Amino acid sequence: PCHASDGEILIGHPACLSGSYAKAGEQAVGGIQAILDWVNNTRGGIAVEGRKASLVYKYYDCESKKESVTSLLERLITSDKVHFTFAPYSSGLTLAGAPIAEKYGMIYMDHGGASDKIFQQGFEYVVQTIGPGSLYHAGTLEMVKAIDPSAKKVALAYADDEFARSVMKGAEERAAELGFEIVFNRTYPAKVTDLTPLLSDLKASNPDVIIGGGHFEDGQLLNRQLADLGIQPKLLSLIAAATLPAFGEALGDLAEGVMGPSHWEYGVTFSEKGAKKLGKMWIGPNQEEFVALFKKAVGKDMIPDYHAAEAGAAVLALVLAVEKADSLDPDDVREALGDLEFMSFYGGWNIDETGKQVGHSMVDVQWQKGQRVIVWPVAAQTGKPLYPKPDFK
Amino acid sequence: MPLLKCEHVSKRFGGMVAVDDVSFEIMSGELMAIVGPNGAGKTTMFNLINGVFLPDEGHIWFAGVDVTRFPSYKRAHLGMGRTFQIPRPFASATVQENIAIGAMFGAAGGELNVEEAMEVADEYIDLIGLKAHRNKPAGGLTPIEKKLVEIARALAMKPRLLLMDEAMAGMNPKDIDQMVTFIRHIRDVEGIAVVAMVEHIMRAVAGLAERVMVMHQGAKLVDEPTREALNDPRVIEVYLGRQAEEFNAKG
Amino acid sequence: MFFEQLSGNLVQGLILGSVYGMATMGLSLIFGVLQVVNVGHGAFIMVGAFTALILFQSLGVPPILAIPVALLIGMCLGMIFYYGAVKPLVSPSGAGIRKVGRRQLGKAAGVFVAVMIAMRILSGVLDLNIAFSIFIAIILMYAFLVYVYGGRRQEKGPELATLLVTFSLGVILEEVVKQIFTSEARGYNWDLGKLDLGFTVLPFTKILASGGSLTVAVLLYLWFNKTRAGMAMRSVVEDSVGARVCGVNVDWQYALSFSLGIGLTVTSGVLLTMFIPVGINPYMGGGYTLKAFVIAVLGGLASPYGAFFGGVVFGLLENGSYTLLAALPGGEPFALTRFFSFVMLLVILLIRPTGLLRRKG
Amino acid sequence: MRGSGKYLPIVPVLAAYALLLLYGLAAPGKWQLVAQLAFYCALGQAFNLFMGMTGYVDFGYVAFLGVGTYGMAVTISSLSDGGLGLGIILIGFLAAAVFSTILAMAVGAVALRLRGAYFAIATIGVNEGFRYLIEGARIWNGADGIIFSRHLKTALGRKMAMTVSTFWADIFVFGVAVLAAVLTLYYLRNKVGYALLALREDEDAAKVMGIDVTRYKIIAFITSAALAGLLGASGWALKLTYVYPPDVFEIHYTVEAIIIVLLGGAGTLMGPIAGGLIYGVSKYFLAITLPGFQLLIFAPIIIAIIVIFPEGLVGILKGKVHGTSLEKFVI
Amino acid sequence: MLKVENLQSGYGPMQVLWGPDIQVKPGTVTSLLGPNGAGKSTLLWTILGAVRPWEGKIFFEGEDVTFEPTHKKADRGLVMVPEGKHLFKEMTVYENLLMGAYRKGAQEEREANLELVYSLFPILSERRTQRAGFLSGGQQQMVTIGRALMARPRLLMMDEPSQGLAPKIVMEIFETVEKLKEEIGLTILLVEQNASASLEAADYVYVMHEGVIMAEGTPEEIEASHEIKEAYLGI
Numbered sequence A: 001p002c003h004a005s006d007g008e009i010l011i012g013h014p015a016c017l018s019g020s021y022a023k024a025g026e027q028a029v030g031g032i033q034a035i036l037d038w039v040n041n042t043r044g045g046i047a048v049e050g051r052k053a054s055l056v057y058k059y060y061d062c063e064s065k066k067e068s069v070t071s072l073l074e075r076l077i078t079s080d081k082v083h084f085t086f087a088p089y090s091s092g093l094t095l096a097g098a099p100i101a102e103k104y105g106m107i108y109m110d111h112g113g114a115s116d117k118i119f120q121q122g123f124e125y126v127v128q129t130i131g132p133g134s135l136y137h138a139g140t141l142e143m144v145k146a147i148d149p150s151a152k153k154v155a156l157a158y159a160d161d162e163f164a165r166s167v168m169k170g171a172e173e174r175a176a177e178l179g180f181e182i183v184f185n186r187t188y189p190a191k192v193t194d195l196t197p198l199l200s201d202l203k204a205s206n207p208d209v210i211i212g213g214g215h216f217e218d219g220q221l222l223n224r225q226l227a228d229l230g231i232q233p234k235l236l237s238l239i240a241a242a243t244l245p246a247f248g249e250a251l252g253d254l255a256e257g258v259m260g261p262s263h264w265e266y267g268v269t270f271s272e273k274g275a276k277k278l279g280k281m282w283i284g285p286n287q288e289e290f291v292a293l294f295k296k297a298v299g300k301d302m303i304p305d306y307h308a309a310e311a312g313a314a315v316l317a318l319v320l321a322v323e324k325a326d327s328l329d330p331d332d333v334r335e336a337l338g339d340l341e342f343m344s345f346y347g348g349w350n351i352d353e354t355g356k357q358v359g360h361s362m363v364d365v366q367w368q369k370g371q372r373v374i375v376w377p378v379a380a381q382t383g384k385p386l387y388p389k390p391d392f393k
Numbered sequence B: 001m002p003l004l005k006c007e008h009v010s011k012r013f014g015g016m017v018a019v020d021d022v023s024f025e026i027m028s029g030e031l032m033a034i035v036g037p038n039g040a041g042k043t044t045m046f047n048l049i050n051g052v053f054l055p056d057e058g059h060i061w062f063a064g065v066d067v068t069r070f071p072s073y074k075r076a077h078l079g080m081g082r083t084f085q086i087p088r089p090f091a092s093a094t095v096q097e098n099i100a101i102g103a104m105f106g107a108a109g110g111e112l113n114v115e116e117a118m119e120v121a122d123e124y125i126d127l128i129g130l131k132a133h134r135n136k137p138a139g140g141l142t143p144i145e146k147k148l149v150e151i152a153r154a155l156a157m158k159p160r161l162l163l164m165d166e167a168m169a170g171m172n173p174k175d176i177d178q179m180v181t182f183i184r185h186i187r188d189v190e191g192i193a194v195v196a197m198v199e200h201i202m203r204a205v206a207g208l209a210e211r212v213m214v215m216h217q218g219a220k221l222v223d224e225p226t227r228e229a230l231n232d233p234r235v236i237e238v239y240l241g242r243q244a245e246e247f248n249a250k251g
Numbered sequence C: 001m002f003f004e005q006l007s008g009n010l011v012q013g014l015i016l017g018s019v020y021g022m023a024t025m026g027l028s029l030i031f032g033v034l035q036v037v038n039v040g041h042g043a044f045i046m047v048g049a050f051t052a053l054i055l056f057q058s059l060g061v062p063p064i065l066a067i068p069v070a071l072l073i074g075m076c077l078g079m080i081f082y083y084g085a086v087k088p089l090v091s092p093s094g095a096g097i098r099k100v101g102r103r104q105l106g107k108a109a110g111v112f113v114a115v116m117i118a119m120r121i122l123s124g125v126l127d128l129n130i131a132f133s134i135f136i137a138i139i140l141m142y143a144f145l146v147y148v149y150g151g152r153r154q155e156k157g158p159e160l161a162t163l164l165v166t167f168s169l170g171v172i173l174e175e176v177v178k179q180i181f182t183s184e185a186r187g188y189n190w191d192l193g194k195l196d197l198g199f200t201v202l203p204f205t206k207i208l209a210s211g212g213s214l215t216v217a218v219l220l221y222l223w224f225n226k227t228r229a230g231m232a233m234r235s236v237v238e239d240s241v242g243a244r245v246c247g248v249n250v251d252w253q254y255a256l257s258f259s260l261g262i263g264l265t266v267t268s269g270v271l272l273t274m275f276i277p278v279g280i281n282p283y284m285g286g287g288y289t290l291k292a293f294v295i296a297v298l299g300g301l302a303s304p305y306g307a308f309f310g311g312v313v314f315g316l317l318e319n320g321s322y323t324l325l326a327a328l329p330g331g332e333p334f335a336l337t338r339f340f341s342f343v344m345l346l347v348i349l350l351i352r353p354t355g356l357l358r359r360k361g
Numbered sequence D: 001m002r003g004s005g006k007y008l009p010i011v012p013v014l015a016a017y018a019l020l021l022l023y024g025l026a027a028p029g030k031w032q033l034v035a036q037l038a039f040y041c042a043l044g045q046a047f048n049l050f051m052g053m054t055g056y057v058d059f060g061y062v063a064f065l066g067v068g069t070y071g072m073a074v075t076i077s078s079l080s081d082g083g084l085g086l087g088i089i090l091i092g093f094l095a096a097a098v099f100s101t102i103l104a105m106a107v108g109a110v111a112l113r114l115r116g117a118y119f120a121i122a123t124i125g126v127n128e129g130f131r132y133l134i135e136g137a138r139i140w141n142g143a144d145g146i147i148f149s150r151h152l153k154t155a156l157g158r159k160m161a162m163t164v165s166t167f168w169a170d171i172f173v174f175g176v177a178v179l180a181a182v183l184t185l186y187y188l189r190n191k192v193g194y195a196l197l198a199l200r201e202d203e204d205a206a207k208v209m210g211i212d213v214t215r216y217k218i219i220a221f222i223t224s225a226a227l228a229g230l231l232g233a234s235g236w237a238l239k240l241t242y243v244y245p246p247d248v249f250e251i252h253y254t255v256e257a258i259i260i261v262l263l264g265g266a267g268t269l270m271g272p273i274a275g276g277l278i279y280g281v282s283k284y285f286l287a288i289t290l291p292g293f294q295l296l297i298f299a300p301i302i303i304a305i306i307v308i309f310p311e312g313l314v315g316i317l318k319g320k321v322h323g324t325s326l327e328k329f330v331i
Numbered sequence E: 001m002l003k004v005e006n007l008q009s010g011y012g013p014m015q016v017l018w019g020p021d022i023q024v025k026p027g028t029v030t031s032l033l034g035p036n037g038a039g040k041s042t043l044l045w046t047i048l049g050a051v052r053p054w055e056g057k058i059f060f061e062g063e064d065v066t067f068e069p070t071h072k073k074a075d076r077g078l079v080m081v082p083e084g085k086h087l088f089k090e091m092t093v094y095e096n097l098l099m100g101a102y103r104k105g106a107q108e109e110r111e112a113n114l115e116l117v118y119s120l121f122p123i124l125s126e127r128r129t130q131r132a133g134f135l136s137g138g139q140q141q142m143v144t145i146g147r148a149l150m151a152r153p154r155l156l157m158m159d160e161p162s163q164g165l166a167p168k169i170v171m172e173i174f175e176t177v178e179k180l181k182e183e184i185g186l187t188i189l190l191v192e193q194n195a196s197a198s199l200e201a202a203d204y205v206y207v208m209h210e211g212v213i214m215a216e217g218t219p220e221e222i223e224a225s226h227e228i229k230e231a232y233l234g235i
C-alpha cells in the first residue's frame, strides 16, 4: 500500500466503542473524525506525490478486547488496505496490536497508551502522541512549592495499575527533588467501589497535598469519599478524572478546587501566534474550531476531552509527516515523523528515536465555581489557582 | 468367618439416635432381610454399612477388612453393591452403559476395560430381559425397568453382598414373585450374591429371606429365622399388626 | 490509633455490608426458586443506579423515594424477561418452543424482514439508527417465535442455558443504556449532613441506605416465613410438584419470584448510589456481580436473608482486614484485603460446604 | 462402539481444524481472524473437557489461562539472555503447564469438594483471590505486569520473534485445540469417560458403584487446566508479548467459554468448534459492519439460539443423525 | 362427582393415555388398579391438570374443567397425594401441614383439620417442629397424606399411599380411608398396588392396562374374575 492512487489516504483504527474503554474510545473516534473533517474540508487535503489526497477513516469496534484488536487490525491492513493505523485505547491494547503492525511494517499511532515501557520494546513503527506517564505531576508540585512553601506532606493514593503507577513514580521522584515528604503511599485495586479503609488510613497521616486517582470512576469515588470522611487537604489532584467535564457534573460542589493534570483541556490557549513566538510550526484548527468539529462528528452536544485531542493531534502529525516525506511509504513517513516538531491546538508534538512523545507538556486544571480553569503553568493560565482548596462541606 | 460384621454400631442425628448399638453378622451366601416400623433406622443402618454415613460408634468389618471409615467406593471394590429406594440409574447413559459402569468400577473393576465391560453388560441385559432397551437412555424407562437396570448394574459389580433398599415397593404381587425368583436364581446359580434387604412387603420378605432382623427405635429387636421372627409377638405388636394374621393364615 | 482505625473500618464495613447484602438478595431469591444464576445481576443494579440518578437530577426526587419506583421498574423488567426468555428454559410445564422446523423459522425470518422494512420507512420519522432497527427486528422475530410457536415442550432445558440467557439480558441492558446515556460515568449529590463518631464519619445518606437495606431484609424475612404468599414461594423452592398439588400456582410463583428478585436488585441499585453516588455508568455492574456471587454463597445461596447476613460478613471482612493487613510490611494492603476475603470464602466453604446459613440437606 | 470405530468422531474434528487452518494460510489477510477463531475453539474445547464431562462449571477457569500466560512471560523475561534460542519457548510451555497444574491441584483440593453452584462460585473466588494476591503481594511485578516483547527479540532475534508472535503462536493455539479434542475423545471412550458420565448424572450413586469420584474429577480438572495454561502461553503470552493481571484474570473469558460450549452443545466433541466459529464469526462480522452496536445485536441472537436450541447446535445434529450411518462420527 | 371421558394425554411425543372413561360417585371409594406403567399416575396427573390433556373431557361436579390449571382445580377441592412423597423437606412438619391448607376454602377449618391429622398420625404431632426431610420414609408418607387432608378435599386422589409403610400402618391407612369416607363423607379415588387391600376398601373398581380401561365393576365382580386377576393384577 504505497500510493495514494485514487486520491485517498486511508487511516484504519480498531477502536474501543464498547467494553471498559468505550468512553475514551468514543472520544478518540470523534477526535479523529473532527480533524479529518478539518484536513479534508478546511485545509483541502494532503499534498503528496504531486497531487491532493483526502483522508478516509475506517474504524471497527474491538470491544476493548485484545483478541479482537489483532484480527481487526490485520483486516484493516490487508483487506481494507489502509495506509496508516491507529492503536486502540490503553497501553495493554496498544501492545496487543503492536506485533501485527510491526509485522506489516505499518505506522501505528499510539494515542492512548501512556506506558513508557511500550517504547523500551524495540518497536519500530509505534509513534506516541499522548505524553509519558512520568511527567504528569511535575507542574502540580512546582505550583504548590511556589505558592505555599510550608506545605510539606504529600499523600499518594492511586489505582494499582501500570499507568497510575508510572504516574505516581514520576510524582514521587519529583516530590523528592522539590523537598516534599511522602507521608502516605498506597494503591487500591483498579475497579474499587469503596475506598473508606484506605482513606481512614490516609486521614491519619494528615497530608497537605493529596495526589491520586487512576481512572475516571475511582477518581470520582476518591473525591467523594474524602469529602464523606471529612479529610481536608490543601490541594487535591486527581489524574484522568478531575479534568473531564463530567467530573464536575457528577460531584457538584464537592469538585470545587479539585485539580488534575491534563494533556489538553478545553480552554488551553495554544494558538498559531503563540507557536510563531516560539518559532514552532503550527497546524490544525484552533480550539474553538476543533470543539465545533468534534460536536458535529459525534452528533451530540459533547465537549471533547483529552482523549479526543490526542487522537486528533496524532492525525495532524501524520498529515505533516506525509507531506514532508512526500510519500506514503511507512518507512519514509516514520522517518519524517521522527524529525517532526510542531504545535497544534493540542500543544507541542515531538518524539524521540523510540517513538515516545517528549514534546508535549501538561497543564494543570482546577475546578472553580463549576468551571475548569487552567491554573498552571503560569504561561497557559486562564485563571489564578485557588489555594488552599476550600474545605469540603 | 462372617462376610459382614457390625459391632455396637450407633448413629445419631443431632439429639436423636437413629441407630442404637446394633450388632449383627451376615454369612456368605445368606439371604437376610431387615424389617421394622417406619423410622426404626433401617435405611440409616443400610447407609452405615454402605459408607454413605460413618457411624458415631462401633465397627464394621467386611470380607475380613475393617471398613468402618472406608468411603463407599472402596467398599464397592471389596464387593458391596446396592440399589436405592428410589431407583437412580444414570439417566442419559444407555441401559448397556449403565450396567457396564457397574462392571467397570465394581468389585470386578480394575480388570475390565470398556469393551469387556460392555460384553459383561450384555450378559446381564439378557438376564433381566431388557434386550429391547439395550441402547435406550435409562432415563426414559418405566420405573420398574429402572429398578431392573439398577439391580443389573449392582449385580454387574460382582458383589459378594448385595444391599437392596425397598426394591419391591410399588410392584404388584406378580412382579414381586418374579423378582423373588430372579434373586434366588442369582444367588443359587450365579453364586455371587448375598442379599440383605430392607422391605415392608411381607410377601417379598417371606418369599426371599432366610433370616430376618427386626429393628425398633434404632435398636435390634429380634434376629431369627424368618418364620420365628415374623411370629414373634413383639414383632407383631410393633410392626405387623393385623397383617400378621393374614400372613400366618397363608403360610 | 490502630484500634481507632480498626473500629472505624468495622463500622464502615458493617454499613457497607448491609448494602452489599441487599444487593445480593435478589440473586439468591432467583437462584433459590428457579435455580437460575443471574449472570446479568450487575446490569440490573446499574438500572437502579440510573433510576436514582435520573429521578434526582431531572425531577429532584430524593433517592429514598426512588425506591418504590425502582422496585416497580425492576418487577416490570423481571416479568418481561421472565416470560420472554427465562420461562421457556425453566418452566416444568414448558412454554418453550415446541419444535422448530423450517416453516417456523421461515415465518420468523419473514417477520424480521417485514419489521426491517417498516423500520427503514419509519427511521426517517423516528430518527432510529440502523443498528437499533435491527435490534428491534430481532426481538420481534424472537417474540413471534416464542409466542406463536411457544408450545408444550416437557423436558427441561439444561440449567446452564439459563446462564447464557441472563448474561445476554445483562448485555442488552448495558448496551441500551449506553446508547441512551453514553458510557460517561455520572454522579449526583444528595447531602443530608454527617454523623461524626470520632473515630469515623458517617454521612446520613449512608446510614439511610443501610437502614433501608435492613428494613427490606426484615420485611422479606417476615414475608417469607409469616405470610401465606411467602410460604407458597418457599414451597415452590422445596418441591414444585408438592406445591402444585397444594394448589399453588407454580408458574406464577416462578414469574413472581423472578420479577421480585429483579425488583430487589434494581432497588438495591438505588441504595448503592445512596452509599456511593458516583461512578454511575452502563458498565458499573460487573464488580457487583462478582461480589454478589460470593456473598450469596457465603449466605447459603438459596436464602435471601442469608444473603443479607453474608453481605454483612463480607463487608466486615473486606473493610476490617485492611487495618490488619496495612500493619504488615510490604505489599499492597488494599489488594490483599480482596485476597483475604476470598481466602475466607474458601475457608468458610470448607467448613460449611453449603454456606453459613444453610443446613445440609 | 467396539474396535477401531470408536475413535472415528475425531475425523470431522480434525477435518474442521484442517480446513480452518488451510483457509487461514490460503486467504490473504485472514490469518489473524483464523487465529482468533482458533482461540475461541481451543478455549471451548479445553473448557468443555471439564465442564462438558463433569457438569461442573468452573467460573474461575480463566485463572488457568492467566497463570499459563505468566509461565511463558516469566520464562521469556528471565531467561532471554541465556542463549536458549527456540528452546526458551519449550521451557515456557513447560512452565505454563506446570503453573496451571499446580494451581489446579490446589484449587481442586478445596473446590472439588463442593457441588453445583457452590463450586462455580468458589472458583470465582479462586480467580479473583489469585489475581489480588499477585497484585497485592507484588508477585511477578504485581499490577505493573510483564512486557517482554524486547526479551523475546533478544532471545530469538527480531525477525523470528515477530514470526513467533504473528504466526507460530497461532499454530500452537491450533495445537492446543486439537490436543484438547483428542484428549476429550480419549477420555470419553475410556473408563474416565464413563466414570465422569456417572458422576455427572448422580454423584452419590456413582460412589456406590465403586467410582472414586474425586480422583476422576481431579483428572479432568487438571487436564483441562493444563490445556488452558498452554492456551494462555501461546494465544496470549507469545502472541501479545505482554501480561497485565486485570487483563488475564478477566472473568469475561470464562463467560465466553461457557457461551461457546453451550452454543455448540456441552459435552460434545464438535460443539466447541461449532460454538467457537459461530461466536467468533458473528462478533467479527458485527464489529465490522456495525461497530459500537455489535453487542446490542449479538445478545438477543444468543438468547434466541439458546431458547430455540437448548442442547446446542451439535446437540441438535446428534439428534438428526441418530440412526443414520453418520452417527458414529458425531458425538 | 368426577367424570372423565375419552381422555388422552402423554409426555412429549409419547402417548400414555388412550382414552379411558371413568366416573367417581360422591361419598365412595373408587379404586384404580393395573400393572406398573399402565398410566394410572398419568391419569391422576392429567385429571389434576399437571399433565396437559390432549383430547377428551374432564367434568368435576358437573362443570367442564378439562383445561383448568392445577391451582384452580385445587381451589375446587380436587386434591392429590402424589406418589414419591414430594413434601417440603426444609420446612417443618407443621409448616408442611399448613401448606396443605393453602387452597382457597381450606383456611377457615385449618385448626380442626390439624386436629384430625394429628389424631390420625400422632407421631406427626410429636415431630411437628422437625424438618420434614429428616423424617424416615414412612413418616414422610404420613406427612404427605396429612397435608392432603389439611386441604379438606372434596375429591381426594391417592397415588399408592401405602408405599413404604410398615404393614401395621398400611392397615391403619386403609382403615383411615374407610373412616374418612364414612365419617366425613370424603370421596376418594385410590390407586394402589396392594390389590387385595384395595379391593377390600373400594366401592367400585377400574382396571387399567396400557392406557385403557380393561375392566370395571364392583370389587366382588373383579374378585370373581380370574382372568382379570391373573392378567392385570397378578394375584
Ligand SMILES: Nc1ncnc2c1ncn2[C@@H]1O[C@H](COP(=O)(O)OP(=O)(O)OP(=O)(O)O)[C@@H](O)[C@H]1O
Binding pocket: B013, B014, B016, B017, B018, B036, B037, B038, B039, B040, B041, B042, B043, B044, B045, E134, E135, E136, E137, E138, E139, E164
Ligand atoms: N439426615 C438425617 N438427619 C436427621 N434425622 C434423620 C436423618 N436421617 C434419618 N433421620 C431420622 O432417623 C430415624 C431413622 O430413619 P431411617 O430413614 O433410618 O428409618 P427407616 O427405618 O428406614 O424407616 P422407613 O421404613 O420409614 O424408611 C428417623 O426418625 C428419621 O427421622
Ligand SMILES: Nc1ncnc2c1ncn2[C@@H]1O[C@H](COP(=O)(O)OP(=O)(O)OP(=O)(O)O)[C@@H](O)[C@H]1O
Binding pocket: B140, B141, B142, B143, B144, B170, E011, E016, E034, E035, E036, E037, E038, E039, E040, E041, E042, E043
Ligand atoms: N414424567 C414422565 N415423563 C415421561 N414419561 C413418563 C413420565 N411419567 C411416567 N412416564 C411414562 O408413562 C407411562 C405410564 O406411567 P405411569 O406412572 O402413569 O404408570 P402407573 O400406572 O402409575 O405405574 P406405577 O404402578 O409404576 O406407578 C410409563 O411408560 C412411564 O415410563
Ligand SMILES: [Mg+2]
Binding pocket: B042, B043, B044, E136, E137, E138
Ligand atoms: Mg427407609
Ligand SMILES: [Mg+2]
Binding pocket: E040, E041, E042, E083, E159
Ligand atoms: Mg404410578
